[in-house]
Amino acid sequence: MQLDNLPENFKPVIAFHGHLCPGLTIGYRAANAARKALGLERDQDEELVAVVENDACGVDAIQYLLGCTLGKGNLIFRDLGKQAFTIFRRKDGKAVRLVFRDNIGASDPKSNDLRRKVMNGQATTEEKLQFNQQRTQRMKDLLAATDEDLFDFKQPDFIIPESARIFDSFACEQCGETTMEPRLRLVDGRKICLTCAEPYHRGW
């Protein structure tokens, strides 16, 4: 999908993610809004922490633009299904939680029906065209809107996650695979990894 006049600093994000899509555009706008709100530079060594409440396309923009990455341990995924992005700055504890307002059409039942058809391979050629036009328009709208139109600026009600730690590892006494200590369970006195351990459910 092509859009004219894409912002220069969006292009490498698209290359990193692999395609241009509305979700990535939301993440791109969130990263820029967080930068502006907190006066941020890209993270070098964990001075920023991002807590993301979804694992969709937009998170790649957060990783690329803010340098909060899964591998560095300063990207925390909370599986809550919300387009919400919290960025903390360690040195002064400043934070912003950006919650996407979704006020430009994503929840429109008609376009949801159309998307479902296209995704299920049931759309006609005309419907596919219509879908692509809507999608392009949506990305244009996302790029043109103000930060305040796109996001509610909130404060997180959770504290800043501690820095990534390095733990000792032990071999699982069942499968033999080396596993870091906080992910081992004691089962009948043996250190067992989570994949080998029986699940323990309490009904939620």
Ligand SMILES: [Zn+2]
């Ligand atoms: Zn995507």
Ligand SMILES: [Zn+2]
């Ligand atoms: Zn095991």
